[in-house]
Amino acid sequence: MPSDSALRIVWIYPDLLSTYGDQGNVLVLERRARLRGIDTETVHVRSADPVPETGDLYLIGGGEDRPQILAAERLRRDGGLHRAIAGGAVLLAVCAGYQIMGSTFGGEEGQPVDGIGLLDISSSRGPARAVGELVAEVDAALNLPTLTGFENHMGVTHLGPGVKPLSKTLVGIGNGDGFEGCYTGHVVGTYLHGPALARNPALADLLLSWCAGDLAPLDDSRYEALRQERLAAVLPD
Amino acid sequence: MTQLPLRAQLASALGRSAATLSRMTGRGDGSVIGGRVGLLLEPDLLRKLARDRKLALISATNGKTTTTRLVTSALLELGEVATNAFGANMPAGHVSALSQHKGAPYGVLEVDEKYLPEVLDTTGAGVVCLMNLSRDQMDRAAEIWLLAQKWRRALSGKPTHVIANCDDPLVTWGASTAAKVTWVAGGQRWKEDSWCCPECGGPLDRKDADWACRECTFHRPEPQWAVDDDVAIDPNGERWLLDIQLPGAANRSNAVMALAVADAFGVPVERALPRLREVTSVAGRYTTVERDGRYARLLLSKNPAGWLEAFDVADPQLPIILAVNAQGPDGRDTSWLWDVDYRILRGRPVFVTGQRRLDLALRLDVADVPFMLCDTFNEALAMQPPGRVDVIANYTAFQQIRSEFGRAV
Ligand SMILES: [Zn+2]
Numbered sequence: 001m002p003s004d005s006a007l008r009i010v011w012i013y014p015d016l017l018s019t020y021g022d023q024g025n026v027l028v029l030e031r032r033a034r035l036r037g038i039d040t041e042t043v044h045v046r047s048a049d050p051v052p053e054t055g056d057l058y059l060i061g062g063g064e065d066r067p068q069i070l071a072a073e074r075l076r077r078d079g080g081l082h083r084a085i086a087g088g089a090v091l092l093a094v095c096a097g098y099q100i101m102g103s104t105f106g107g108e109e110g111q112p113v114d115g116i117g118l119l120d121i122s123s124s125r126g127p128a129r130a131v132g133e134l135v136a137e138v139d140a141a142l143n144l145p146t147l148t149g150f151e152n153h154m155g156v157t158h159l160g161p162g163v164k165p166l167s168k169t170l171v172g173i174g175n176g177d178g179f180e181g182c183y184t185g186h187v188v189g190t191y192l193h194g195p196a197l198a199r200n201p202a203l204a205d206l207l208l209s210w211c212a213g214d215l216a217p218l219d220d221s222r223y224e225a226l227r228q229e230r231l232a233a234v235l236p237d
Numbered sequence: 238m239t240q241l242p243l244r245a246q247l248a249s250a251l252g253r254s255a256a257t258l259s260r261m262t263g264r265g266d267g268s269v270i271g272g273r274v275g276l277l278l279e280p281d282l283l284r285k286l287a288r289d290r291k292l293a294l295i296s297a298t299n300g301k302t303t304t305t306r307l308v309t310s311a312l313l314e315l316g317e318v319a320t321n322a323f324g325a326n327m328p329a330g331h332v333s334a335l336s337q338h339k340g341a342p343y344g345v346l347e348v349d350e351k352y353l354p355e356v357l358d359t360t361g362a363g364v365v366c367l368m369n370l371s372r373d374q375m376d377r378a379a380e381i382w383l384l385a386q387k388w389r390r391a392l393s394g395k396p397t398h399v400i401a402n403c404d405d406p407l408v409t410w411g412a413s414t415a416a417k418v419t420w421v422a423g424g425q426r427w428k429e430d431s432w433c434c435p436e437c438g439g440p441l442d443r444k445d446a447d448w449a450c451r452e453c454t455f456h457r458p459e460p461q462w463a464v465d466d467d468v469a470i471d472p473n474g475e476r477w478l479l480d481i482q483l484p485g486a487a488n489r490s491n492a493v494m495a496l497a498v499a500d501a502f503g504v505p506v507e508r509a510l511p512r513l514r515e516v517t518s519v520a521g522r523y524t525t526v527e528r529d530g531r532y533a534r535l536l537l538s539k540n541p542a543g544w545l546e547a548f549d550v551a552d553p554q555l556p557i558i559l560a561v562n563a564q565g566p567d568g569r570d571t572s573w574l575w576d577v578d579y580r581i582l583r584g585r586p587v588f589v590t591g592q593r594r595l596d597l598a599l600r601l602d603v604a605d606v607p608f609m610l611c612d613t614f615n616e617a618l619a620m621q622p623p624g625r626v627d628v629i630a631n632y633t634a635f636q637q638i639r640s641e642f643g644r645a646v
Contacts, residue, residue, distance in 0.1 A: 133569075225599075
């Protein structure tokens with residue numbers, strides 16, 4: 001298949017923000033696209049390089065405080081991601097990458113640091129680290145099964161009127177206000193690792209369908225076995 | 238030789254009997270519980286036990302236990318050595334190790350990366366050996382950039398002699414505030430945590446082993462020691478065939494680090510190297526256990542960099558059993574499995590077990606690596622044809638397997 005018909009996945013700054021297995025989101029998207037005969041082409045954009053504007057699906061992951069601040073500075077200066085999203089591209093932003101998308105987030109000492117303003121959210125440093133399994137019911141409009149994953153962050157995220165909560169938490173902290181993550185248009189933010197798309201293949205398919213339209217169903221028994229085990233481990237009987 | 242005040246002697250003796258009890262009841266190697274009892278009674282015990290001894294602290298994300306063992310073997314050339322041989326690498330373990338060898342003039346202590354500043358302050362160790370830093374058990378471990386920053390602060394203004402791996406940029410940064418550093422080109426297989434300059438955040442340019450920041454002056458220091466395949470190169474440029482029994486490139490690197498540490502203690506390569514060659518397994522790592530004609534070689538790997546090292550050791554001709562847990566010491570977040578490239582296992586018979594086998598199963602499925610899912614290690618072992626098999630397990634999975642075979646060492 002010629003490369004102009006392939007699904008273009010852009011992984012933003014793996015050199016700064018990929019310390020929590022977030023590469024898994026890329027791998028799951030590639031795999032689920034290919035199993036449906038959709039060719040993929042993945043670009044790993046290092047932080048010294050410009051973010052291409054012609055991608056279909058952008059991913060950004062989690063990381064330490066200092067790399068998070070560096071990533072925000074560079075994304076703002078670069079502008080490529082802003083132009084891609086304005087052009088209708090899909091984005092999944094995870095943890096530190098999620099916080100960056102807002103107006104501000106908490107730095108190394110809790111000081112407010114400017115985000116890149118792609119989402120109407122603002123984050124600050126919370127009182128304690130939120131670490132552990134998270135379970136949440138996804139906003140009904142998205143028609144997705146229960147969200148499961150692992151959170152590990154110190155952020156509290158406040159959602160503005162320009163976004164909707166992605167889900168309502170049953171177990172775990174998430175944004176810190178009873179909700180986990182947010183979305184607007186084709187941009188999704190979440191605190192979830194696990195990685196998020198390995199634990200929630202339906203969310204992976206939602207992102208893919210935003211790029212490629214209707215998708216044939218897959219045999220998801222491996223995903224389902226893991227999901228059931230994780231949900232059973234933390235949900236009360 | 239260490240004359241302890243009475244209260245410290247009592248604390249140390251009570252700690253030893255708790256350790257004996259722990260071993261007798263089969264609950265562990267006894268090294269942590271003994272130290273904990275001791276520390277409760279005498280918080281300053283570690284300082285007192287360390288006094289008047291020549292100490293080396295060994296720290297890294299991977300290879301701490303093995304390198305501690307290698308350095309200990311080399312220093313036995315000089316006399317009795319106190320060491321925490323079983324990987325109890327926090328202050329309680331150090332107290333336990335030092336109080337079990339009261340008269341030992343030398344000590345080699347494996348130190349958890351996070352505890353290094355505290356243990357260095359407390360013990361005033363003269364030598365510190367730093368090998369590598371990479372992502373590890375993210376749900377509880379300190380973040381590594383921050384960790385290297387703390388090493389810098391701890392080493393600054395002390396007379397400590399540091400032996401550090403200059404092929405790892407983050408280790409180099411962490412070590413470079415020390416008054417005296419011996420740089421060892423120990424190699425770096427896992428590079429995913431060092432694409433950015435620790436000093437300024439700029440991109441690191443790499444050419445072969447060399448690296449330098451594109452935006453500031455931070456660069457790889459000139460090494461005094463180096464590892465070149467199975468050869469150690471000493472500061473005089475002399476080449477020594479390592480020929481150690483521990484397998485893999487990571488252990489050849491550990492061995493050269495150990496030779497440099499031994500040299501700092503005045504043990505020359507010609508005396509240290511034969512001692513390193515005597516080491517065949519380390520607290521169960523690399524040991525082979527047998528059941529019903531199945532010979533399983535046990536490899537421990539706790540994080541993505543460790544898996545890369547284990548894949549380097551594993552025999553591509555053999556079947557392989559993978560066991561993954563996510564208990565406290567392993568980290569409860571299994572996301573790291575997605576940082577490991579499992580595609581190297583394609584074409585081998587692969588067996589998956591451990592408490593988090595479903596996480597690993599999905600991971601392998603997405604990597605297009607066929608495998609068999611087994612409820613237990615014993616089931617996986619019984620499925621093997623008679624002969625050899627490699628086993629890679631993370632921390633608690635490894636300890637469970639070791640226990641099955643009478644805490645194999
Ligand atoms: Zn720099």
